Amino acid sequence: MRLPNAWVAAGVAAFLGATFGGGIAMLEAASRPWRAGDFVPGSVRPSGPSPAIDAPETQFNFGNVGAGGTGSHEFIIHNTGDAPLELTRGVTSCSCTVADFEETEEGSTSVKLVPPGGSTKLNVKWKGKGGGGPFRQQASVSTNDPRRPQIAFVVEGMVVPTYKALPQSISLPKLSAGTANQATVRVFTFGMEPPTITSLTLDEEKTAQFYSLTSTPIETAELAAETGATGGFQITVDIRPGLPVGPLRQIIKAVFRMPEEITVDIPVHGTVSGDLALVGQAWDSSREMLMLGTVSSRSGSQTNLFLTAKGPHRADVKPVVRNVVPDSLEVVVGEGKPVGSGNVIRIPLSITILPGSAPANHMCSPQAPAGQIVLDTGLPDSPALTIPVCITITP
Amino acid sequence: MNRVVCLPRILAALALLWCCLGRRGTAETPAIVEPTADQAGPSSTAFVLTGLSTPDRGAGVDDSVVRTFRDRNGGLFEGWPKPQAVVVVTGELDGYIEPCGCTGKENQKGGLSRRRNFLRALTAANWPLVTVDLGGQVKRFGRQSEIKFQSIADGLRTMGYAAVGFGPGDLRLPAEELVAAVAPVGDQPTPFVSVNVGLLGLDANITPRFRIVEAGGLRFGIVSVLGDAEAKQLRNDAIEIVPAAQGLEAAAAELKKANCTHQILLSWASPEETKSLAARFPQFDIVATAGGADEPPAELPTLPGGARLVELGHKGMYAVAIAFFADAQKPLRSQRVPLDARWGEAEDMITLLATYQSQLESLGLTGLGLTAVRHPSGRRFAGSVSCADCHQHAFDVWKDTPHATALATLEEQTPRRDGDPECLSCHVVGWAPQRYEPFEGGFAGMKATPHLAHQGCENCHGPAAAHAAVERGDVRASVTERDRLRSELAMSIDTPEGKQKAVNNCLECHDLDNSPQFDFDTYWPQVEHPTPEAEADKAK
Numbered sequence: 016m017r018l019p020n021a022w023v024a025a026g027v028a029a030f031l032g033a034t035f036g037g038g039i040a041m042l043e044a045a046s047r048p049w050r051a052g053d054f055v056p057g058s059v060r061p062s063g064p065s066p067a068i069d070a071p072e073t074q075f076n077f078g079n080v081g082a083g084g085t086g087s088h089e090f091i092i093h094n095t096g097d098a099p100l101e102l103t104r105g106v107t108s109c110s111c112t113v114a115d116f117e118e119t120e121e122g123s124t125s126v127k128l129v130p131p132g133g134s135t136k137l138n139v140k141w142k143g144k145g146g147g148g149p150f151r152q153q154a155s156v157s158t159n160d161p162r163r164p165q166i167a168f169v170v171e172g173m174v175v176p177t178y179k180a181l182p183q184s185i186s187l188p189k190l191s192a193g194t195a196n197q198a199t200v201r202v203f204t205f206g207m208e209p210p211t212i213t214s215l216t217l218d219e220e221k222t223a224q225f226y227s228l229t230s231t232p233i234e235t236a237e238l239a240a241e242t243g244a245t246g247g248f249q250i251t252v253d254i255r256p257g258l259p260v261g262p263l264r265q266i267i268k269a270v271f272r273m274p275e276e277i278t279v280d281i282p283v284h285g286t287v288s289g290d291l292a293l294v295g296q297a298w299d300s301s302r303e304m305l306m307l308g309t310v311s312s313r314s315g316s317q318t319n320l321f322l323t324a325k326g327p328h329r330a331d332v333k334p335v336v337r338n339v340v341p342d343s344l345e346v347v348v349g350e351g352k353p354v355g356s357g358n359v360i361r362i363p364l365s366i367t368i369l370p371g372s373a374p375a376n377h378m379c380s381p382q383a384p385a386g387q388i389v390l391d392t393g394l395p396d397s398p399a400l401t402i403p404v405c406i407t408i409t410p
Numbered sequence: 411m412n413r414v415v416c417l418p419r420i421l422a423a424l425a426l427l428w429c430c431l432g433r434r435g436t437a438e439t440p441a442i443v444e445p446t447a448d449q450a451g452p453s454s455t456a457f458v459l460t461g462l463s464t465p466d467r468g469a470g471v472d473d474s475v476v477r478t479f480r481d482r483n484g485g486l487f488e489g490w491p492k493p494q495a496v497v498v499v500t501g502e503l504d505g506y507i508e509p510c511g512c513t514g515k516e517n518q519k520g521g522l523s524r525r526r527n528f529l530r531a532l533t534a535a536n537w538p539l540v541t542v543d544l545g546g547q548v549k550r551f552g553r554q555s556e557i558k559f560q561s562i563a564d565g566l567r568t569m570g571y572a573a574v575g576f577g578p579g580d581l582r583l584p585a586e587e588l589v590a591a592v593a594p595v596g597d598q599p600t601p602f603v604s605v606n607v608g609l610l611g612l613d614a615n616i617t618p619r620f621r622i623v624e625a626g627g628l629r630f631g632i633v634s635v636l637g638d639a640e641a642k643q644l645r646n647d648a649i650e651i652v653p654a655a656q657g658l659e660a661a662a663a664e665l666k667k668a669n670c671t672h673q674i675l676l677s678w679a680s681p682e683e684t685k686s687l688a689a690r691f692p693q694f695d696i697v698a699t700a701g702g703a704d705e706p707p708a709e710l711p712t713l714p715g716g717a718r719l720v721e722l723g724h725k726g727m728y729a730v731a732i733a734f735f736a737d738a739q740k741p742l743r744s745q746r747v748p749l750d751a752r753w754g755e756a757e758d759m760i761t762l763l764a765t766y767q768s769q770l771e772s773l774g775l776t777g778l779g780l781t782a783v784r785h786p787s788g789r790r791f792a793g794s795v796s797c798a799d800c801h802q803h804a805f806d807v808w809k810d811t812p813h814a815t816a817l818a819t820l821e822e823q824t825p826r827r828d829g830d831p832e833c834l835s836c837h838v839v840g841w842a843p844q845r846y847e848p849f850e851g852g853f854a855g856m857k858a859t860p861h862l863a864h865q866g867c868e869n870c871h872g873p874a875a876a877h878a879a880v881e882r883g884d885v886r887a888s889v890t891e892r893d894r895l896r897s898e899l900a901m902s903i904d905t906p907e908g909k910q911k912a913v914n915n916c917l918e919c920h921d922l923d924n925s926p927q928f929d930f931d932t933y934w935p936q937v938e939h940p941t942p943e944a945e946a947d948k949a950k
Contacts (some may be wrong), residue, residue: 050889104476106482108705109926149681151703157481165484171703182643186551186582189648219783240639262552264847284551286584287780294586294610294648296593301773321610323586323648347790354611355650361610 035184066131067096068160070168077172078151079144079243087140090168092129096160100129104137105155105165111270112170113140114154123401139170147176175243180279185252187263187285189292191326193396196254200281201233202247202269209246210271218266218280226283227253228267246273250281258287291400293364295319304379305388307366307406315370322362322390322400324351329360331393334400338389343372343408346388372408379405448723471754483519483748490743493733495626497674498529498539498747501544503726505555507562508763509922510833516751517926519727523763524749526756529569529727537733539627541570543601544676544698544722545634546577550846553778554770554831558700559592561766563602565759571601572623575634575676577700578644585609585648589616604634606641606657608650619661622668628734633661635677635687637700654679654687662691672696672734681721694728696720696732706730710744718742725923764825771829776889780831782850783842787898789873790851791840793861796878797868804867805822807939813865828856836919839866840873841915843918851875859935869917871899903934 070092094100104125105115115124115138129135139154151171158164185198204210212230217223230240233247241247250269265283270276271309297318299306310316324332334348349363366388377386501634509518512516547562548555559580566574580588589609592602593616602617609616620633635658641651654677665673675694677684684699692715702721706728710718720730729747770778793816798805806811808814816837820828827833835841840852848854851873853862868874877895879885887895903909913930920928 058736109922111922148701149703151705151707153705155482155484164482167708169708184551186645188551188582188584188646243845262781264781264783291584294589296595298586298590300586300590301777321589321614323610352611352613354614354648355608356647358647359610359650361614391935395879 018236064098066098066100066160069093069095074169079175082176084143089136093134094129097131101159102127103157107154109152111142112152143174147174184282191287192287193326198252200347202252203241203244204246206273210273212271214270216268225255292323296320305404308405312372315368317367320364324360333393334390340386374410375408476752479750479752491654494735495628498541499730501722502546504549506725519750523755523759524753526759527753540625543574545575549579556587563591573603573621573632574601577678578640603659606652611650628671631665631673634676637683767825782848785849790875791873792875792878803941811937816865817863
């Protein structure tokens with residue numbers, strides 16, 4: 016008697032569970048807002064009359080557009096359904112893009128009602144920004160077609176600039192004060208006429224004496240490097256040794272006609288620094304200290320750094336360890352190797368705190384002044400390099 | 411007997427459980443990319459779609475925000491089943507560590523914070539994730555960019571990036587700073603990779619040439635390369651760069667031996683150069699390129715060799731997710747993900763931003779290497795209050811405009827932005843807005859130059875110290891000289907040339923980044939301040 020009751024109870028429970036659970040799911044789904052991804056687009060099969068949007072083209076390529084020029088394209092939208100199609104203009108991805116429907120009788124260009132079998136046009140206008148390069152923007156439209164509640168119309172193309180400077184600025188990181196330097200900038204133009212330079216000047220008078228500027232036309236064969244370029248000139252900047260150590264800032268002003276007058280500012284920025292620099296994760300360049308932190312004498316630790324050398328005497332840099340505080344630091348200088356074109360020599364430094372080192376406190380405070388590593392460099396102008404070290408060695 | 415009795419009860423319980431799970435399966439599964447409160451973790455914004463979260467920055471995102479941005483920027487991952495693995499590609503951040511703008515951050519896309527929450531959402535949905543970045547974290551040069559690069563590198567590490575390339579802006583920074591920023595931290599290897607860029611030389615091995623990672627049973631080989639055209643524009647003696655093809659040749663051979671299921675090429679080059687590299691090295695099935703349009707295409711184009719080309723847009727406004735499925739019919743799907751306000755804010759990235767801002771503030775303008783440059787006119791600044799002595803009407807109009815409290819808007823933000831030159835330049839008097847540097851005699855801090863706070867008269871009219879001194883009688887000048895100083899500061903929009911000059915000046919700050927809806931004719935009436943005489947003349 017009890018056995019069948021248990022199976023019946025199981026069946027009833029399963030039935031109730033399915034009904035109750037399913038019911039809750041339906042209620043919850045109906046009561047919460049719809050969200051993207053709830054349905055696979057296209058899987059909705061509405062019953063009764065329904066609009067159906069058909070946009071044979073959703074992407075248009077303007078091709079080349081001049082900087083500041085405009086382009087427009089009309090996208091056709093059909094209603095192939097059997098109920099009116101309501102279209103609402105959404106946002107565009109850039110204020111440089113404007114989308115309008117054909118004006119309604121009420122004067123609206125943002126909302127459109129398309130009868131079954133009817134069509135309308137969405138006009139997308141785009142204004143070319145300066146600078147040049149490819150562009151892609153979109154205008155979205157909301158619809159009452161349940162299978163496609165939103166549709167995006169994309170315009171794309173290429174803005175052809177009036178001119179293009181390559182590079183746009185000259186960056187000279189860690190320039191050696193004692194070395195002459197040279198940099199070039201090529202200005203390509205895209206007009207009907209080749210450019211004629213009228214002036215080439217420097218903005219910052221204080222350091223102008225260290226620079227000299229020359230310009231030469233870019234040869235026709237070289238113009239091919241920049242698609243669409245019709246002319247151009249190259250500016251060569253020669254920088255004499257002796258710039259003061261610190262931030263370097265200058266602006267080259269090139270004025271040219273093609274035939275309208277155009278002024279191009281080419282910033283020159285960088286830093287003029289000494290010929291030796293330390294590089295590595297533990298080197299704090301802002302504080303100019305080697306931060307080794309707290310090291311247990313039981314485990315010890317090891318840190319790798321590089322010393323870089325540039326300038327006319329870079330090949331002479333052969334560091335030798337003269338003094339170390341605390342003396343438990345073991346400093347090994349590796350072999351110098353040229354980097355890339357050879358203007359910089361890289362010298363590895365390995366700093367080891369051996370297990371069993373004596374406790375020490377050099378945490379760079381008044382009570383615990385910094386330790387140091389002193390290297391004889393081999394450079395005539397700065398024969399010694401002192402590296403402050405912040406370290407605590409605990410027992 | 412008891413076992414027999416228990417069986418149907420267990421079945422009933424299972425039936426109930428099945429019903430409940432079934433309900434969850436239909437109602438909750440599509441929310442996989444939007445983390446729920448329990449998935450988001452303690453340092454993340456809670457994303458719930460039931461409207462219970464707070465629509466405040468960093469505190470939560472509610473239904474209406476999600477709906478708004480879904481309607482504005484499109485739905486995400488609609489109808490996707492769970493993938494075997496998903497690769498998220500980002501890049502071309504261009505220094506936009508966060509979106510900026512006077513029109514409200516919610517109207518802009520991008521930023522590390524939203525990116526963080528997006529990645530968290532994928533992880534919370536149990537999608538096996540591989541995250542890679544093309545590079546191009548910064549675009550400018552100088553101490554601020556160095557600090558920014560370091561902050562971004564820290565952020566990418568926190569987000570668990572598997573591979574990060576270098577863009578040309580990154581490689582303009584001093585190699586010393588780059589090495590410090592990209593070096594391994596503790597046991598965590600550097601995420602930065604490159605086949606042809608070697609900080610302090612390729613043989614210094616500061617960064618590996620490629621990386622292999624596994625996710626969801628798939629094995630991904632990832633390389634990054636700098637294109638030859640970009641390399642030619644660089645001048646950094648402490649960095650060795652070899653031709654892109656040469657670097658790829660060696661790495662590609664090693665990758666071939668590594669039995670990767672997918673090979674990813676992160677190419678910082680123009681699309682044309684990238685396509686050429688992809689054709690030469692057809693083993694890469696995912697190829698990301700720089701130099702595309704402002705926003706990436708909705709679908710990934712297929713290159714002639716079968717590789718899918720990934721564009722990322724500019725300024726880190728989008729991420730592109732590429733998912734792999736064990737489905738012969740549809741083995742790959744992609745989603746362009748706008749990093750808009752629906753992702754909310756991640757506390758750890760906000761902390762990172764706060765640290766960045768605090769570093770800028772502690773260094774100060776001098777520490778950041780900013781030296782004042784001569785204004786093109788050669789003149790110096792007086793401050794807006796000086797103008798009020800004679801131009802009371804104009805001053806009264808100005809003081810009721812947002813321009814008059816421009817600096818306060820930076821001070822009130824969390825974290826404060828009033829130590830950030832990239833923000834300051836449009837919120838004070840006497841800076842070059844697009845170069846982020848002060849003019850001589852321009853704002854140098856609230857202690858030294860409080861009279862030059864906010865967006866004042868002289869940013870449009872020009873530096874007026876000499877004019878004010880002459881009018882006050884502090885300096886003697888001839889009538890001709892006095893009139894010349896007056897005329898140099900006069901502005902009019904009554905002629906096309908005059909109006910164009912005024913518009914160009916406004917656009918220095920009201921640019922597409924900071925004021926995308928700016929329209930001079932709409933904005934001008936809000937700040938218009940003609941002299942009473944001019945108004946009377948117009949009335950006639």
